Amino acid sequence: MTSDNELARYESLGVEGAVRPVLTAPHPALARPGELVDPTDPEVVRLAADLFATMRVSPGCVGLAAPQVGVSARLFVVDVTGHPKSNTVHGAYALANAEIVESTRWRPGREGCMSVPDLTGDVKRASRVVVVGEAPGTGAKITLTTDAFEARALQHEIDHCAGLLFLDRVSGAHALYQRKVYL
Known part of the structure; x- marks a missing residue:
């Protein structure tokens, strides 16, 4: 497990992020796997800051990946702080070139997505994962062990970085639901 200070935090990126438009399905960019990135490249650091900025202005958003803003890159941000389903929380962080190296305790759960704004769906995911990636800015290797809602958000x-939406993971139309609108 990594220490919290190794994660690429929004504040540690050193650049101000810009809010970008989020693509919605069936946009073809959402179905293309992202490219590996150099986490020390200033453009990757700027993109991470933009993802944080976009996530921050999007109510209920706990994660956002580069393909969702039209960039073919294996880069995303996550922040499940304050979410009622969270158990382990590492705060707001970015990861580049992340992959799951261990997954256990598979359970179904409801998911939504900014790129699929009208639907939610039941998706079976591991409730405990170990993820390895790199910190944008420093390129430090990160090993993140987490569970519950943060594990679901990472997966x-x-x-997204692999060109998949939660729609690709539901078991069928019976597992899709119209998103509730609260006024």
Whole structure:
């Protein structure tokens, strides 16, 4: 497990992020796997800051991946702080070139996505994962062990980087639901 100070935090990126438009399905960029990135490249650091900025202005958003803003890159941000389903929380962080190296305790759960704004769906995911990636800015190797909702969020964002939506993981139309709108 990594120490919290090794994670690429929004504040540690050193650049101000810009809010970008989020693509929605069936945009073809969402189905293309992202490219590996150099985490020390200033453009990757700027993109991470933009993802944080976009996530921050999007109510209920706990993660956002580069393909969702039209960039073919294996980069995403996550912050499940304050979410009622969270158990382990590492705060707001970015990961580049992340992959799951261990997954256990598979359970179904409801997911939504900014790129699929009208639907939610039941998706079976591991409730404990070990993820290895790199910190944008420093390129430090990160090993992140987490569970519960943060594990689900990481898997969801890694799927985006692989060109997958949660729609690709539901078992059928019976597992899709119209998103509730609260006024």
